[in-house]
Amino acid sequence: MTSTAQDEMDHDALRAALAPLAPEREAFRALVRARIEAGRGSGRSGAAPPPDRPDRPAWLRRAAAILPPGVLEFGVLSKAGGAAQGLGGASALSWLTAPWLILGAGLVGWLGALRATARLDGSEAPVDALPPLGARATTAARHARSQRKLIALVPWLVVFWAPMLAYAPILVALFSGSTTVWTLALVCFSVGLTAGVLLLSRAGLADRRSVAQLALQGLSQLVVIAVIAQSGLAFAGPLTRFGTVPLLVLGVIALGRAAQAPAGLHATLSLLQLALFGLGMIWIAPRCLDWDAPRFVEWIETRTPAIDDLGTWEVIGQIARELPPETRAALDLDGMRATLDEAQRTGLRPHYVVGLAASRAGILTPELLQVYARNRLLRDNAFKSPRPYLVHANESDTLDVLAMRAQGLLGSSDAHGASDAREASPSAEHRMRVLDGIARGLPAPDEFHALLELDGYLTMADALGDAELATRERARIQHALALAFEPDVNGRAGFNAWPQGNATYIPYIDEASSLAAVRLMRRVGAPDQVDLAAFADGATLAAASHGLRAPSNSEVQAALLRYILQRDLPVPPTTFAARLAREAVFLAALAATLLALWTVWRAPTRPSADEGPLGRGSI
Amino acid sequence: MAGSGQSPATMGDSPDLDALIDRWRGPLVGLLRAWGAQDPIDVAADVFAEAWLGRARFTGRWEHGADVGPWLRGIAWNLTAAAARRRGRPAPVREDTPTTTAGPAEAIAAGDERAVIRAAIDALPADQRAAVWMHYLEGTPTAEIADLLGVPRSTVHGRLERARRALAGALGALVQLPTQGRTR
Numbered sequence: 001m002t003s004t005a006q007d008e009m010d011h012d013a014l015r016a017a018l019a020p021l022a023p024e025r026e027a028f029r030a031l032v033r034a035r036i037e038a039g040r041g042s043g044r045s046g047a048a049p050p051p052d053r054p055d056r057p058a059w060l061r062r063a064a065a066i067l068p069p070g071v072l073e074f075g076v077l078s079k080a081g082g083a084a085q086g087l088g089g090a091s092a093l094s095w096l097t098a099p100w101l102i103l104g105a106g107l108v109g110w111l112g113a114l115r116a117t118a119r120l121d122g123s124e125a126p127v128d129a130l131p132p133l134g135a136r137a138t139t140a141a142r143h144a145r146s147q148r149k150l151i152a153l154v155p156w157l158v159v160f161w162a163p164m165l166a167y168a169p170i171l172v173a174l175f176s177g178s179t180t181v182w183t184l185a186l187v188c189f190s191v192g193l194t195a196g197v198l199l200l201s202r203a204g205l206a207d208r209r210s211v212a213q214l215a216l217q218g219l220s221q222l223v224v225i226a227v228i229a230q231s232g233l234a235f236a237g238p239l240t241r242f243g244t245v246p247l248l249v250l251g252v253i254a255l256g257r258a259a260q261a262p263a264g265l266h267a268t269l270s271l272l273q274l275a276l277f278g279l280g281m282i283w284i285a286p287r288c289l290d291w292d293a294p295r296f297v298e299w300i301e302t303r304t305p306a307i308d309d310l311g312t313w314e315v316i317g318q319i320a321r322e323l324p325p326e327t328r329a330a331l332d333l334d335g336m337r338a339t340l341d342e343a344q345r346t347g348l349r350p351h352y353v354v355g356l357a358a359s360r361a362g363i364l365t366p367e368l369l370q371v372y373a374r375n376r377l378l379r380d381n382a383f384k385s386p387r388p389y390l391v392h393a394n395e396s397d398t399l400d401v402l403a404m405r406a407q408g409l410l411g412s413s414d415a416h417g418a419s420d421a422r423e424a425s426p427s428a429e430h431r432m433r434v435l436d437g438i439a440r441g442l443p444a445p446d447e448f449h450a451l452l453e454l455d456g457y458l459t460m461a462d463a464l465g466d467a468e469l470a471t472r473e474r475a476r477i478q479h480a481l482a483l484a485f486e487p488d489v490n491g492r493a494g495f496n497a498w499p500q501g502n503a504t505y506i507p508y509i510d511e512a513s514s515l516a517a518v519r520l521m522r523r524v525g526a527p528d529q530v531d532l533a534a535f536a537d538g539a540t541l542a543a544a545s546h547g548l549r550a551p552s553n554s555e556v557q558a559a560l561l562r563y564i565l566q567r568d569l570p571v572p573p574t575t576f577a578a579r580l581a582r583e584a585v586f587l588a589a590l591a592a593t594l595l596a597l598w599t600v601w602r603a604p605t606r607p608s609a610d611e612g613p614l615g616r617g618s619i
Numbered sequence: 620m621a622g623s624g625q626s627p628a629t630m631g632d633s634p635d636l637d638a639l640i641d642r643w644r645g646p647l648v649g650l651l652r653a654w655g656a657q658d659p660i661d662v663a664a665d666v667f668a669e670a671w672l673g674r675a676r677f678t679g680r681w682e683h684g685a686d687v688g689p690w691l692r693g694i695a696w697n698l699t700a701a702a703a704r705r706r707g708r709p710a711p712v713r714e715d716t717p718t719t720t721a722g723p724a725e726a727i728a729a730g731d732e733r734a735v736i737r738a739a740i741d742a743l744p745a746d747q748r749a750a751v752w753m754h755y756l757e758g759t760p761t762a763e764i765a766d767l768l769g770v771p772r773s774t775v776h777g778r779l780e781r782a783r784r785a786l787a788g789a790l791g792a793l794v795q796l797p798t799q800g801r802t803r
Contacts, residue, residue: 008783009736009790014755017736022757023648023660029640031660035668475672 211603212258215596219252237582244589251593258600289543289551289559293327296563299556300361304335307343310353311553317357318515318557322564333363344368352395359402369406372399389437393456401434401460435466442473445480446501454480455516458523470523477520482529484513492541493534511542511554515561522568533578536562536571634674634681640667642684643691645757646767650692652756653749656699666695688766739789740782747782750775 023031291299296319305312316336320328340358343350349371350358358364391397438457443450454477461469470477483499486509494509495517514535526532542558545551551559565571647666651659670677670691679686740751753764754775761779765772 007787008780009786011755013736014740014751014783014786015758017733017740018649018752018755019757020733021652021737023644023663025641025644028644028660028664029637031664032636032640032667032671035664036671038668 208258208600208603212255212600215600216252216255219248219255219593219596237579237586239583240586244586247586247589247593251596254597255600258597287545288540289545289555289562291559291563293323293563296323296560297327297331301332304339307339307348307350307354310351313351313354313357315553315557315560317353317360319560320357320361322560328362331361333361336361337363340365340368344371352399355399356395359399366406369399369403372396372403388440389433391434391437391441391457391460393441393453393460398456398460398463401463404430404434405463431464435461435464438464438466438469442476443480445476445483446499448499448502448504449497449513450480450499451484451495451513451516451520452497455519458520470520474524477524478527481517481520482527484517485530485535487531487534493531493538494542495535509538509542511557511561514539515557515564518561518565518569522564526569532565532569533572533574536565537574537578539565634687636667636671639670639681639687642763643667643687643767645759646753646764647691647695649752649754649756649759650749650767651695651699653745653752654696654699657702662695662698662702665698666691669694669698684763684766685769688763689769692767692769735790736786739786742789743782743785747778747785750778751782751786754779 300316300319303312303316305316320331323331336358340350340354340363344365344367350368352372355364355368355372359369391401438461441453442457443453447453454473458470461467480499481495483501484495484497485493486496486507487493489496489507489509492509494511495513496505496508497510497513498505498508517530521530539558539562543555543562544558545555644663644667648659648663651662651666656662673694677687677690679690681687740748743751749768750764753759753767754761761772761775765775768775
């Protein structure tokens with residue numbers, strides 16, 4: 001730099017003045033990376049949060065920890081989050097099942113019953129405490145008119161109204177499997193019973209026996225439905241699962257005694273009922289498949305699936321890939337080997353699902369593997385084509401890649417650098433082209449089956465020695481996880497094959513997507529939008545088997561989900577409040593039974609207009 | 620991801636982060652200083668982080684400075700203005716608006732020659748001040764500055780020339796500082 005004129009400031013002087021304020025190169029890079037990491041954690045990037053998980057103020061989050069979920073979902077959160085979901089289907093249902101509202105309804109029923117029984121008590125007041133004769137006559141005439149109206153109404157109320165209150169919610173519960181709806185059903189039964197008794201008593205039609213018979217019918221229905229609905233209560237606590245039916249049966253027996261049925265018949269029926277329900281409980285009661293690795297090994301080793309039993313093969317493959325390598329190597333799978341050998345002898349090429357499962361279980365012979373090498377990637381791209389490889393995240397392409405790698409057609413997995421690999425050998429170039437095809441095939445986060453495809457592509461990249469794909473695609477994977485997470489579908493959390501934002505989105509829990517989600521989350525971590533505790537609860541709910549029969553494939557798959565979720569992800573421990581919430585059905589059943597017994601106990605012993613609920617001589 | 624050193628390194632559809640930083644760090648920090656950002660290095664780091672995390676929204680070509688520059692400048696402006704609003708202070712002054720900054724009298728009193736020059740630079744009109752900070756902080760070529768500001772290179776050259784002349788005039792009477800001819 002030269003000084004050609006004295007009318008301008010010197011470059012060096014300006015540099016010398018400003019350069020000390022320049023950031024240091026490496027420190028600045030590190031600072032940016034730190035900000036990026038922080039931004040990923042806090043969602044500061046400006047990336048839109050999933051549509052149904054708007055940011056919520058701290059006070060609402062605190063309130064949500066105390067209040068029942070339905071209340072906030074319906075009322076406040078929808079407004080605070082700006083999401084137009086307040087009165088929409090799911091939120092409206094949440095509102096209807098809000099426990100606070102149910103408790104309020106129960107309280108109203110209780111107070112109504114108290115009022116009714118207070119009038120019964122009043123009928124026994126001493127004569128000298130009664131009002132003057134004229135006033136009594138007026139009151140009696142008014143009561144008589146009311147009573148006649150009630151008598152006219154009672155048959156309709158008994159036929160339509162009481163069953164609606166008592167049984168309609170139970171039918172809803174039957175098809176729901178939700179503990180919240182079950183609680184609603186039980187409390188509605190109590191309220192309905194109390195209200196029915198109140199009306200019957202006021203009409204002078206109810207005595208203890210008729211009230212007890214009404215309650216007996218209601219509780220008996222509850223017992224039957226409770227036994228049937230056990231399949232939906234696996235998520236519930238032990239008291240609810242194993243105590244609800246016995247409690248209701250005891251209530252039925254007690255009410256039967258109160259209904260003054262012939263003693264011998266009553267005792268026989270009660271014992272018969274208990275025996276039947278005991279058998280039903282054994283058969284239907286859910287068992288959580290809390291399996292560990294040895295139990296999964298036992299399950300695999302006792303399977304001998306037919307060559308076309310794809311469902312079993314798929315679950316076997318899923319389990320095998322999750323077992324520790326030494327355990328997998330020690331598996332005794334002679335039965336499955338024989339099935340594969342037989343298929344090979346007869347010239348059958350087993351389905352790709354079978355081939356991949358066998359590969360994961362370590363029983364796919366090199367000869368059989370090469371059968372899969374004559375597939376799409378080799379045939380369509382033929383290595384000589386200049387077109388980019390189109391790699392799909394499915395069983396056939398995965399097997400293709402494995403077979404090509406075994407043939408040495410994809411170079412060494414040790415060759416990592418792109419330029420080095422291209423220079424190393426033609427096979428290394430093919431490997432890079434397959435990796436390029438994988439990168440091109442990665443799905444958008446809102447695509448159908450995005451989680452399954454991401455997991456499949458990562459598996460293929462791992463097989464090709466590119467273990468960093470997950471790191472490079474962390475943002476995409478976490479976004480896909482956030483979009484696919486379903487916090488509540490019929491009382492269960494999990495992952496959907498249809499992500500939110502997809503044009504064909506429907507609320508649904510997909511077991512395969514949930515398994516893929518766990519595998520993805522253990523590589524890139526769980527995004528903030530995923531509630532791991534709820535996910536674990538949902539997995540527990542799904543990992544339930546019923547009766548004495550062997551668990552089905554889907555139940556074993558759910559057990560595997562629960563196993564790897566608990567093993568690999570930092571699932572928060574269950575809180576006391578959550579444990580209590582899981583016993584809500586039992587507590588509601590207890591309240592329903594006690595309320596029924598109390599109502600029967602407080603009912604008049606004889607139906608009488610003279611000694612009816614509205615007072616002596618009221619007719 | 621290692622920085623390649625060469626200008627616009629890309630990996631597929633995403634930029635090489637280190638190359639992106641190396642290319643735009645100097646002019647961006649300089650621009651933020653010219654705007655009066657309270658901690659320009661900190662804000663610049665935020666700008667790169669925002670750009671990286673939100674790169675899916677970038678619709679231009681990473682190898683084209685004319686695409687990347689305005690995008691980074693837009694993020695920088697939003698962050699700086701938002702920070703100023705949070706602090707309850709006026710928004711930063713853009714490079715194309717006049718300045719009312721005071722002269723270098725305090726720096727002269729302190730006897731620090733570099734501080735005197737910096738104070739004189741800060742007293743320049745906003746467009747010239749930005750050009751000087753962006754160019755001399757790390758010796759950034761004028762092409763990147765032009766891309767970042769969204770103006771032709773000749774405009775940057777003109778602003779630098781006028782700035783050097785103004786600085787020479789302002790400082791010449793106060794202290795004996797070296798002066799010279801045209802820029803590269």
